[in-house]
Amino acid sequence: MKSVLALFLATIITISVCAQTEKTTRNKPAAISGGKLFGRIVDAKNNKGIEAASVQLFQKNSDILAGGMLTKPNGDFDISNLATADTFRLEATAIGYAKQELIITFDKSGKGAIAEKDLGNIKLTAESQYLGSVTVVAQKPALQMGIDRKTFDVEKNLSSAGGTGIDVMRNIPSVTVDVDGNVLLRNNSPQIFVDGRPTILTLDQIPADNIERVELITNPSAKFDAASTGGIINVVLKKNKKLGLNGLVSAGAGSPDIYNGNLALNLRQGKFNFFVNGNFNHSGGKPKSETYRQNKNNGVIENYFNQFAYTNRTRQFASVRFGMDYFMDNRNTFTLTQNFGGGRFSNVENQNQEYLDVNQTPDHFGLRTSDGYSTNERSSTQLIFKHNFVEAGKSISADVNFNHGNSVDNTNILNTYSFANGSMYSPDSRVHNNGSGNNNQVTFQLDYVDPMGDDNKLETGIRSYINDYTSTFNAFSVNNAIETKLPLSNNYKYREMVNAAYITYTGKLLGIGYQAGLRAEHSKFDGELVDSAKKFGYQYPNQIKNLFDALFPSLYLSKSIGEGQELQLNYSRRIRRPDFWQMNPFVDINDPLNIRQGNPALRPEFTNSFEFNYNKTYHSGSFLGVIYFRNTQGDITRYSDTITAAQYQQLNNAAIDPSAILNTFVNAQYQNRWGSELTLQQRLGTQLDVTPSVDLQYKKVISNVNNVDLSNEGFNWEAKLIINYRVASKSALWNKWSFQGTGGYESPEVVPQGKRKEMYGVDLGLRKEFLKNKATFTFNINDVFNSRKRGAISDTENFYQDSYRRWDVRSFRATITYKFGKADFQLFKREKGGNRDDNEDRD
16 A cells, blocks of 8 residues: 555656646747636627626636636626636536537737737527427437447436436446346446446445436447456546535435435635535335245256245445545646445345145245344545646546445344144254455556547556455354354455556548557456465466466447448457455355355456447437447356255255255356347437337357356347436426336346346336426336346256346335525635726626
């Protein structure tokens, strides 16, 4: 940690020295800072000046504020002390008017003299206009499609208001959520970023109301982590940068046992921008799961087993996030962000078990009660420094991220067994589990961007990531109040380290744009079971001859083929390293008939990914068509088999059934996946838009474990439809209502020993804006038909199992949000002067 901070400080000092050297050695107009802009903001319809309009001047292509003010009663404004060699972006806004943007440069005449530029009258147009009885309001689409990524505007997602990041993901094309709340992108596990950086937070710990947008990057370039085999989902949090004091407060409640609150404040004044956000979210529910199994011997059924489980689940999260931007000058910016969060979870589960003979006649019954309680705390600190050079777009940035988390959990399990007549089948068994964990992550990153002309750009950088984790888990068999420690107990620690460097070059040749990149990564994982001193892990590359295991090239080609049309072909090589839970030999007995264990012998998998994209944008919408192919060597996949006699003997005191299934992970030989993804965004008139999407896949897995052929192949598809309708009317009662419906379907999908079953769900939401758009009422229903559940069928020589589990149940939520602000609010009072001017009104 000390070495990382020392490197960060050394980088800042070096950059500052370079910046000073640049200023003293360059004899260019950039050194002149006497430029002045002035003008008047007027109504486009009557040319009358608009009082208290906000005028903000930014460095072009950045959020660095060069100056700003509120207009005088006649609409006048002026901004002084500007570098005349710079290019600026002026934003003019006023309540009830559409935003106006201008790109401004000073004339290069007049060496050393104070340059002034009169912008004249800048006209703002009313944001809404009446056509008969219909109000037409310009709307930014909820989904913006690009060649390399899709951007989803969360504010348009009515179904997630008052919820969490998980609720947001369910309503985004190409994204699905599995039974455990894990997010999948095209049926692969993506990397989750927050504001472009790794995070220790889970998506259900991020309030939906704090998310501004979500970016989907399906085939990342060499600039991104090589571990992003499944793509990247970047969650961009809200951070207001308007002048003055701005805020938002919301509160909501619903069923089952749902309530939430959120408060966000932002203050921008002078060289500082302060922000703070606090959130609370509580939810309940009682999901159900079912299992139907046939136990076989060499393919012949011997007996049956059925299980029905009900879980009374409560989840509670609270978080606070605060920080500031410091605009030291027009070229140097510091940003400090701090996040604290915590969660409280309780799970009370009852499992009713039926043991049936070969004729499906009841033999005996079991009841398993599990009472669990857990807590976790998370904190994240981020420090960013960015320096913009004189040349537009040229910059260097450095940042340090430190994430810390700890957790505590306790579970009491009671197993009782009885015959059909109610008499005791076997003595009761009790198990008590307790554990704790501690996690620290440090990431340092340095990035350099040089445009090198209009069509060329060089990007390079380095990154270092260190992840330390320690955990203690103790399992006890309880008999007559005496606890006996079980072999399930597991105390472990590990360190994961990844060091990387990348370079990409973007250019254009014969009308074809290209970006070629190469990333090099060295990774090492050291795990240890403390009690037994058993060590496991990996290092890639571990020999010079395996150097290619550390290299990850990428290539992007793009070509415009007409107005609003573009083709792109891209390739990248990525890696997926097994995580600790996939490697840890710890046995999870939460379900005594379906236990889980990691595999310390797992190896990383490598994926070669190809994509062909066609993007067309037209006046009423856009279309994105994708054809892709992925070849994964050493594919990490699940493998299930009944436990051996030795394993049963070892776990007998934990009340494990002798026919229990052990689920673990293995490396398949390879997996090939062909697919096509089609997304259409279409506006139908001025009030209705639809976004249908479909993903078609054919998957083939080649695998052989213990001389058992697990190979499988098959076709699957998923589809999603998002419909938005906005009411526009002169009637105050009906005007400014919005309605949204989202429906999704996932077909069955093959896995090595069976298939996943289909899943579907529908969400609905409505919104009403009032109090001059400052207040919003939102009501949503998630999983309207209570159908969103994950099921699987496994079929082997030893068992056939049909089961499903649920993550959530149907819920209702109502939320009220209020926005407020004062553009001329000043925490630090300034004396007259600077940008304030008492000149007479201009004609």
